[in-house]
Amino acid sequence: MSVTHAPQTADVLTRQDPELAEILLGELHRQSSTLQLIAAENFCSPAVLAALGSALANKYAEGYPGARHHGGCEIVDVAERLAVDRAKSLFGAEHANVQSHSGSSAVLAAYAALLRPGDTVLALGLPYGGHLTHGSPANFSGRWFDFVPYGVDAETGLIDHEQVRTLARTHRPKAIVCGSIAYPRHIDYAFFREVADEVGAYLIADAAHPIGLVAGGVAPSPVPYADVVCATTHKVLRGPRGGMILCGGELAERVDRAVFPFTQGGAQMHTIAAKAVAFGEAATPAFAAYAHQVVANARILAAALADEGIVVTTGGTDTHLVTADPAPLGVDGRAARGRLAAAGMVLDCCALPHADTRGLRLGTAAVTTQGMAEKEMERIAALLAGVVRGEVESVRAREEVRDLVGGFPPYPA
Numbered sequence: 151m152s153v154t155h156a157p158q159t160a161d162v163l164t165r166q167d168p169e170l171a172e173i174l175l176g177e178l179h180r181q182s183s184t185l186q187l188i189a190a191e192n193f194c195s196p197a198v199l200a201a202l203g204s205a206l207a208n209k210y211a212e213g214y215p216g217a218r219h220h221g222g223c224e225i226v227d228v229a230e231r232l233a234v235d236r237a238k239s240l241f242g243a244e245h246a247n248v249q250s251h252s253g254s255s256a257v258l259a260a261y262a263a264l265l266r267p268g269d270t271v272l273a274l275g276l277p278y279g280g281h282l283t284h285g286s287p288a289n290f291s292g293r294w295f296d297f298v299p300y301g302v303d304a305e306t307g308l309i310d311h312e313q314v315r316t317l318a319r320t321h322r323p324k325a326i327v328c329g330s331i332a333y334p335r336h337i338d339y340a341f342f343r344e345v346a347d348e349v350g351a352y353l354i355a356d357a358a359h360p361i362g363l364v365a366g367g368v369a370p371s372p373v374p375y376a377d378v379v380c381a382t383t384h385k386v387l388r389g390p391r392g393g394m395i396l397c398g399g400e401l402a403e404r405v406d407r408a409v410f411p412f413t414q415g416g417a418q419m420h421t422i423a424a425k426a427v428a429f430g431e432a433a434t435p436a437f438a439a440y441a442h443q444v445v446a447n448a449r450i451l452a453a454a455l456a457d458e459g460i461v462v463t464t465g466g467t468d469t470h471l472v473t474a475d476p477a478p479l480g481v482d483g484r485a486a487r488g489r490l491a492a493a494g495m496v497l498d499c500c501a502l503p504h505a506d507t508r509g510l511r512l513g514t515a516a517v518t519t520q521g522m523a524e525k526e527m528e529r530i531a532a533l534l535a536g537v538v539r540g541e542v543e544s545v546r547a548r549e550e551v552r553d554l555v556g557g558f559p560p561y562p563a
């Protein structure tokens with residue numbers, strides 16, 4: 151008997167629900183025939199997809215291994231213990247909670263574990279790359295906590311460490327958050343630890359983006375410095391859509407209770423199994439090589455975009471992320487994104503520090519999984535600039551994109 155029905159899903163669906171099957175196949179076609187440059191996306195492996203499509207999706211499992219509110223959990227308990235052990239060993243953490251449904255749920259639980267409504271929290275402001283959960287008025291975080299934003303230096307685009315220190319001394323926050331959706335450089339966790347210690351604050355690292363680079367050994371780990379590390383499992387880490395929390399043993403119980411029962415119900419055991427698969431993959435030399443290539447590709451992409459006249463924030467990158475201002479080519483990020491989408495190049499807009507217009511945010515996690523390397527990054531940058539300038543019309547650009555991605559199928563047959 152097959153471990154999973156996932157590989158046959160398309161066949162089953164085609165027979166039973168052709169309408170929906172067509173949608174799934176259409177999305178697979180879209181992902182493989184256009185260029186995926188969204189920095190938060192990746193192609194998880196067939197093994198991860200298989201775990202997601204397994205019978206574990208049927209199991210209710212409120213609570214934690216050995217202490218569930220439902221019967222019949224003896225096998226899924228083994229899966230969750232395996233995921234936790236693999237996460238702990240991959241990141242050198244004393245404790246891991248792998249139940250968070252998403253990165254945002256992980257942040258919610260971290261705040262629930264450490265804070266009370268009304269507490270003051272210092273975090274990177276949203277115009278500089280802070281996430282919604284870092285104090286947006288549209289998010290629970292901005293409603294329930296008193297966020298004080300720090301920013302980046304107007305000249306360099308780098309986190310303004312002096313401002314962080316000054317704001318921490320002035321506001322005496324209960325927690326300091328470091329982490330971003332768009333910051334392309336390494337974060338100096340030792341610095342944030344020092345400031346947090348000086349003012350008696352918790353340090354929460356929201357490493358949703360770089361955690362996969364940490365696993366691959368190409369980015370510094372927040373684990374030795376932060377009280378709590380929040381992360382996603384679906385970005386560079388290349389696992390299923392979901393979240394994760396790492397912390398020291400002394401906070402383990404508070405974090406676990408903050409996830410369940412405080413902010414979540416039943417654990418999604420199929421996703422947890424898929425996280426275990428991804429952690430296993432991320433511990434291999436092949437994944438370390440992948441992470442190295444992700445960063446090498448991003449550096450080439452940043453340099454090639456700069457050669458085209460696009461202003462690259464902070465002048466380059468240490469990670470998978472590149473943020474850039476296409477204004478010198480005559481359009482802002484929003485218009486550029488539209489032109490690029492019409493050409494089959496899929497990426498995001500982002501806020502630009504100290505500017506009213508928007509910029510572009512790109513990442514190399516997905517294209518690197520497909521096997522693309524330096525040569526392809528140069529080709530992407532040239533095509534991107536041509537499209538943004540309006541020199542290459544979208545029909546021709548689409549053809550070139552199809553030609554490019556045709557050599558790198560994300561799921562080879």
Ligand SMILES: *Cc1c(COP(=O)(O)O)cnc(C)c1O
Pocket residue numbers: 190251252253254255257281283329330331356357358359382392393
């Ligand atoms: C992606 C991200 C999140 C949220 O993850 P979701 O799974 O979309 O909820 C939170 N914080 C940061 C810094 C992120 O990059």
